[in-house]
Amino acid sequence: xxxxxxxxxxxxxxxxxxxxxxxxxxxxxxxxxxxxxxxxxxxxxxxxxxxxxxxxxxxxxxxxxxxxxxxxxxxxxxxxxxxxxxxxxxxxxxxxxxxxxxxxxxxxxxxxxxxxxxxxxxxxxxxxxxxxxxxxxxxxxxxxxxxxxxxxxxxxxxxxxxxxxxxxxxxxxxxxxxxxxxxxxxxxxxxxxxxxxxxxxxxxxxxxxxxxxxxxx
Numbered sequence: 186x187x188x189x190x191x192x193x194x195x196x197x198x199x200x201x202x203x204x205x206x207x208x209x210x211x212x213x214x215x216x217x218x219x220x221x222x223x224x225x226x227x228x229x230x231x232x233x234x235x236x237x238x239x240x241x242x243x244x245x246x247x248x249x250x251x252x253x254x255x256x257x258x259x260x261x262x263x264x265x266x267x268x269x270x271x272x273x274x275x276x277x278x279x280x281x282x283x284x285x286x287x288x289x290x291x292x293x294x295x296x297x298x299x300x301x302x303x304x305x306x307x308x309x310x311x312x313x314x315x316x317x318x319x320x321x322x323x324x325x326x327x328x329x330x331x332x333x334x335x336x337x338x339x340x341x342x343x344x345x346x347x348x349x350x351x352x353x354x355x356x357x358x359x360x361x362x363x364x365x366x367x368x369x370x371x372x373x374x375x376x377x378x379x380x381x382x383x384x385x386x387x388x389x390x391x392x393x394x395x396x397x398x399x400x401x402x
Contacts, residue, residue: 280360284349287363294367295342298374302334305381309388318391324384334377341370
């Protein structure tokens with residue numbers, strides 16, 4: 186009777202060497218991770234070799250390199266007293282020509298005021314003649330009063346012009362500054378006229394007598 190072939194009946198004999206040995210059992214999950222496998226990682230579409238298992242890469246414990254410093258944000262608009270952002274000043278188109286025109290007019294007005302102040306002695310002499318009074322004698326204080334009034338008009342215009350230009354540069358409303366300067370110039374001129382009239386006692390007494398006679402009559 187022929188002897189049966191062991192390879193055809195269900196397996197090879199032990200130690201035959203015709204079939205590969207079974208793979209080693211996988212280690213339990215609670216064991217420590219093994220050293221990295223020196224064998225190359227299989228490419229896409231290839232079968233992994235026996236006993237190879239994928240291990241996630243270890244996270245680096247080193248500090249990350251510093252990122253590029255971002256540019257500083259633009260400065261925020263200045264806040265007002267109540268915490269609200271201060272509104273931007275808008276330049277009024279009509280303010281500049283009006284303010285400069287009033288400054289030019291102020292030069293003419295200041296020159297006219299100085300001329301009136303300097304002719305006060307002649308006006309006083311003519312008034313004496315019209316009222317039939319004695320000849321006008323100019324007091325010593327008149328020259329100082331006229332000089333002071335002249336320089337007051339000049340300095341007032343310079344201060345008015347400087348303030349107006351400064352406000353125009355800062356985009357602030359400036360047309361009212363020459364108007365205020367004109368009012369002050371008018372007050373200075375009348376102050377000088379009054380001071381010169383007071384230095385003439387003859388004219389003061391005359392007008393006092395005329396006024397009393399008019400009231401009594």
